[in-house]
Amino acid sequence: MNKYPVWLNLLVLTILVAGIVFALPNVYGSAPAVQVAAPNDGVVSESQLQEFVRIVGNAGVEPEAAYVKDGRAVLRFHNLNEQTVANGALRQTYERRFGIAQTLAPRLPAWVRGLGLEPMSLGLDLRGGVYVLLEVDMDSAVSKRLEAYDEDLDERLRGAGIRHRIDLENRSLTIRLASVDDVEAARDVIRQADADLIITDGADGRSLRVRMTEAQIRERENLAIEQNITTLRNRVNELGVSEPIVQRQGADRIVVQLPGVQDPTELDKILTATATLEFRLVDLTGDEPGSRRYPGRDGEASQVLKRRIVASGDQIVNAGAGFSQGQPVVNIQLDAAGGESMLETTQNNLQKPMSTVFIETHRETVTRNGVEEVRQVKTEEIINTATIRSVFKNNFQISGISQAEAHDLALLLRAGALAAPVYKVDERTIGPTLGQENIDRGFKAITIGFLAVIVFTALYYRWFGVIASIALFSNLVFIVALLSLLQASLTLPGIAGIVLTVGMAVDANVLIFERIREELVAGVTPQLAINSGYEKALSSIADANITTLIAAIVLFAFGTGPVKGFAITLSLGIITSMFTAIVGTRTIVNLVFGGRRLEKLPV
Amino acid sequence: MRLIKDKTSIDFLGAKRRKVAVGLSLLLILLSVASLVDRGLAFGIDFTGGLLLELGYDHPADLDDIRANLGAAGFPDAQVQRFGADTDVLVRLPPHDDKEPAAIQAELQSALGVDGSSVVVRRVESVSPQIGEELTEQGGLAMIFALLMIFGYVMFRFQWKFAAGAVAALAHDVIITLGFFSVFQWPFDLTVVAAVLAVIGYSLNDTVVVFDRVRENFFKLRGTSAEDAMNVSVNETLARTIITGLTTLIVLVALLVLGGESIAPFSIALIVGILVGTYSSIYTASAAALMLGVSPQDLIEPVKDPDLIDDLP
Numbered sequence: 001m002n003k004y005p006v007w008l009n010l011l012v013l014t015i016l017v018a019g020i021v022f023a024l025p026n027v028y029g030s031a032p033a034v035q036v037a038a039p040n041d042g043v044v045s046e047s048q049l050q051e052f053v054r055i056v057g058n059a060g061v062e063p064e065a066a067y068v069k070d071g072r073a074v075l076r077f078h079n080l081n082e083q084t085v086a087n088g089a090l091r092q093t094y095e096r097r098f099g100i101a102q103t104l105a106p107r108l109p110a111w112v113r114g115l116g117l118e119p120m121s122l123g124l125d126l127r128g129g130v131y132v133l134l135e136v137d138m139d140s141a142v143s144k145r146l147e148a149y150d151e152d153l154d155e156r157l158r159g160a161g162i163r164h165r166i167d168l169e170n171r172s173l174t175i176r177l178a179s180v181d182d183v184e185a186a187r188d189v190i191r192q193a194d195a196d197l198i199i200t201d202g203a204d205g206r207s208l209r210v211r212m213t214e215a216q217i218r219e220r221e222n223l224a225i226e227q228n229i230t231t232l233r234n235r236v237n238e239l240g241v242s243e244p245i246v247q248r249q250g251a252d253r254i255v256v257q258l259p260g261v262q263d264p265t266e267l268d269k270i271l272t273a274t275a276t277l278e279f280r281l282v283d284l285t286g287d288e289p290g291s292r293r294y295p296g297r298d299g300e301a302s303q304v305l306k307r308r309i310v311a312s313g314d315q316i317v318n319a320g321a322g323f324s325q326g327q328p329v330v331n332i333q334l335d336a337a338g339g340e341s342m343l344e345t346t347q348n349n350l351q352k353p354m355s356t357v358f359i360e361t362h363r364e365t366v367t368r369n370g371v372e373e374v375r376q377v378k379t380e381e382i383i384n385t386a387t388i389r390s391v392f393k394n395n396f397q398i399s400g401i402s403q404a405e406a407h408d409l410a411l412l413l414r415a416g417a418l419a420a421p422v423y424k425v426d427e428r429t430i431g432p433t434l435g436q437e438n439i440d441r442g443f444k445a446i447t448i449g450f451l452a453v454i455v456f457t458a459l460y461y462r463w464f465g466v467i468a469s470i471a472l473f474s475n476l477v478f479i480v481a482l483l484s485l486l487q488a489s490l491t492l493p494g495i496a497g498i499v500l501t502v503g504m505a506v507d508a509n510v511l512i513f514e515r516i517r518e519e520l521v522a523g524v525t526p527q528l529a530i531n532s533g534y535e536k537a538l539s540s541i542a543d544a545n546i547t548t549l550i551a552a553i554v555l556f557a558f559g560t561g562p563v564k565g566f567a568i569t570l571s572l573g574i575i576t577s578m579f580t581a582i583v584g585t586r587t588i589v590n591l592v593f594g595g596r597r598l599e600k601l602p603v
Numbered sequence: 604m605r606l607i608k609d610k611t612s613i614d615f616l617g618a619k620r621r622k623v624a625v626g627l628s629l630l631l632i633l634l635s636v637a638s639l640v641d642r643g644l645a646f647g648i649d650f651t652g653g654l655l656l657e658l659g660y661d662h663p664a665d666l667d668d669i670r671a672n673l674g675a676a677g678f679p680d681a682q683v684q685r686f687g688a689d690t691d692v693l694v695r696l697p698p699h700d701d702k703e704p705a706a707i708q709a710e711l712q713s714a715l716g717v718d719g720s721s722v723v724v725r726r727v728e729s730v731s732p733q734i735g736e737e738l739t740e741q742g743g744l745a746m747i748f749a750l751l752m753i754f755g756y757v758m759f760r761f762q763w764k765f766a767a768g769a770v771a772a773l774a775h776d777v778i779i780t781l782g783f784f785s786v787f788q789w790p791f792d793l794t795v796v797a798a799v800l801a802v803i804g805y806s807l808n809d810t811v812v813v814f815d816r817v818r819e820n821f822f823k824l825r826g827t828s829a830e831d832a833m834n835v836s837v838n839e840t841l842a843r844t845i846i847t848g849l850t851t852l853i854v855l856v857a858l859l860v861l862g863g864e865s866i867a868p869f870s871i872a873l874i875v876g877i878l879v880g881t882y883s884s885i886y887t888a889s890a891a892a893l894m895l896g897v898s899p900q901d902l903i904e905p906v907k908d909p910d911l912i913d914d915l916p
Binding site: 133268424425426427428429430431433434437438441442444445448449450452453456457459460461462492493495496499500502503504506507510511514517518521536539540543544545546547548549550551552554555557558559560562563566567570 | 604606609610657659704705723724725726727728729730731733734738741742744745748749752753756757760793794796797800801803804805807808809811812815816819839840842843846847849850851852853854855857858861862863865866869870873
């Protein structure tokens with residue numbers, strides 16, 4: 001009695017070995033490293049990697065290991081000093097062409113890395129860094145689209161010789177016509193522009209209201225958030241942060257996690273800025289339709305500029321800060337369409353002035369009549385007006401800004417514009433020392449808690465308690481293995497979840513051992529007591545664990561950030577503990593006590 | 604080793620004791636609700652929104668000095684308190700509408716003399732009030748949802764009277780745990796919500812183990828009253844209830860002492876919750892089920908006419 005078949009013993013052993021192997025990468029610790037990322041989420045090739053190693057070697061540093069992981073080159077070093085030297089050398093050679101970041105890399109032997117194994121990924125509260133939750137201003141995304149319709153319809157109606165005025169309000173355009181006779185013609189023009197638009201007649205009989213359909217609005221909103229994510233990714237990559245996370249959350253939010261970054265104020269400017277440029281011709285007559293006066297930035301004269309945009313920020317494919325004649329400048333490269341437009345404009349307007357308008361949007365909360373109100377504030381300033389002296393196309397320079405502004409503007413232009421402004425709703429920064437302290441504290445709590453529990457169970461249930469302790473330890477190994485395998489971030493509440501699991505996982509064994517004791521008291525033979533103890537406790541264990549799992553799953557579904565981390569480790573712990581506490585201990589109990597004549601049980 | 608005798612027969616659920624237990628539970632619930640209504644919870648910035656700075660000094664920090672500096676810089680509403688060690692200080696600021704959080708943070712840091720060596724910013728959290736409202740709503744929804752799902756599961760596994768008893772016990776645990784946080788004004792943050800949900804899981808775990816035994820005894824001890832069968836079940840599972848509570852408390856005390864200040868509210872919530880939960884699975888759950896008139900017939904399928912079997916050859 002109480003003998004497991006050989007295959008079952010082997011299966012348990014195999015699962016244990018697998019657990020140990022997957023948990024293994026966590027014992028090696030980490031070392032300073034430099035990570036090199038190719039632009040536009042590209043992949044670093046093996047030959048590029050060799051090139052990086054060569055450059056670092058020329059600076060007198062030999063990496064401890066160099067490999068490509070997830071498309072990024074990782075060069076690991078023996079110490080911080082080597083890392084600094086290597087980082088400097090790579091930056092000097094590749095500044096702006098590759099994203100270069102200093103980071104920590106796990107000190108895995110090549111064979112472990114070769115198996116594709118990785119240690120647990122640590123959450124920001126354990127490694128330090130910045131967490132930012134951004135909300136995308138969807139209203140603005142939609143009205144921006146309407147503005148484009150506004151301009152387009154304006155041009156088309158004028159082309160058709162229809163006199164009109166267009167007003168944008170409340171997510172709709174109101175087109176007022178000079179004559180009632182134009183209504184049908186105007187309707188046709190609008191249909192031509194976009195057949196999907198919803199057109200309703202105004203009450204006065206000579207105006208039309210134009211709205212976007214729900215589907216168009218949704219599409220526009222999705223597009224805006226997707227483009228914002230891409231743009232933010234580009235901007236973050238420019239910052240040289242290793243393993244950044246930029247993710248959509250819900251309908252209109254974006255999570256940005258930047259491990260290792262310590263200065264959120266600097267980050268702020270880069271993340272939420274919607275700075276861009278527009279190039280417009282100066283309206284010398286001053287009364288062309290649609291022309292408007294733009295203020296000049298300190299020292300620059302204000303100008304009346306034409307309505308037509310020659311080129312705008314989203315047509316800029318590359319931008320770099322530099323100096324020209326001692327002045328900070330931004331070197332601009334336009335895409336094909338922008339270049340074409342610039343060529344045509346400069347050809348036809350030689351010796352005429354053109355202005356560069358710097359546009360920045362930010363949010364402001366104002367209290368008006370006791371009511372709080374958030375509004376978009378858009379600042380448009382002319383930073384430079386210059387006479388077109390020659391014909392140019394894709395490449396040119398702009399000046400009129402400070403060096404710091406040139407640097408930030410170049411970065412923002414390179415990374416692309418945000419399709420809609422974003423603003424911060426939640427921000428958390430954890431210093432690196434606090435992160436390490438959290439790891440140390442969590443580790444200490446697990447170790448001491450674990451030791452106290454095994455001493456207690458061993459005293460209370462003697463040899464059966466020792467067996468339960470072995471199961472408890474393998475349970476910890478399995479949790480670590482699963483976390484490494486799933487690459488779910490381990491957070492401080494996550495560690496708390498593991499600690500709680502250590503306390504609760506013994507419960508299954510307590511249930512079993514108490515049952516065995518009861519059976520023994522009732523006068524059953526030891527072998528039979530083991531058997532019925534395990535059997536009778538099973539339904540209680542299952543019920544008890546399933547109910548806890550329900551709570552953990554609800555937590556996971558509703559929770560965010562830290563709470564999710566707790567829910568993950570708690571759920572994993574419950575599942576693994578079912579295996580270790582029931583099958584694991586039974587295997588050992590069977591091996592030790594099974595099939596023997598026993599007078600008493602050490603329980 | 605035995606902490607509990609092999610065979611106890613404590614009359615947990617006798618009419619008199621039950622009244623005392625129910626009275627005590629009701630009193631605690633009443634006090635908790637009164638305090639929750641009157642004083643409320645000491646919500647952290649997760650819920651209220653605002654700005655939080657954790658500062659590390661290289662010398663013991665003078666809180667009065669810090670308060671004076673902040674007051675002079677235009678932040679008289681800043682809360683300043685020690686955080687664990689006497690070199691660690693927590694500064695909390697309610698949401699300011701008229702200024703950008705980044706600007707406020709910069710002003711705060713200069714008022715506090717943060718220089719990166721003698722004073723270091725260890726942690727910054729800046730939460731908008733809007734997020735806080737959402738979290739409060741989500742937390743409440745999560746608890747209600749968890750209770751409903753658990754009610755469903757226990758009903759499926761047992762019967763509605765048991766489910767009602769279990770959920771009554773859980774609500775009891777949640778309300779009293781929250782009551783403790785209100786009476787003592789312990790900081791209530793997101794991790795506490797997680798802990799309270801874990802308490803729900805734990806306490807239910809306890810209750811279900813007792814109910815499982817009740818079901819078994821309803822079959823085994825036919826003829827005994829529901830009250831006696833339940834009493835026997837609570838006694839039989841008593842050792843387990845106490846040992847598991849003990850091992851869980853051991854690790855939680857380790858977490859409270861060693862885990863650092865930021866995880867302390869979480870540990871406290873679980874410790875309180877597990878103490879209350881252990882009590883409630885012995886008394887409240889079973890008492891509530893008894894009050895609803897639970898009887899062996901609720902679980903045992905009516906036996907088919909026994910004469911039929913006798914008639915078989």
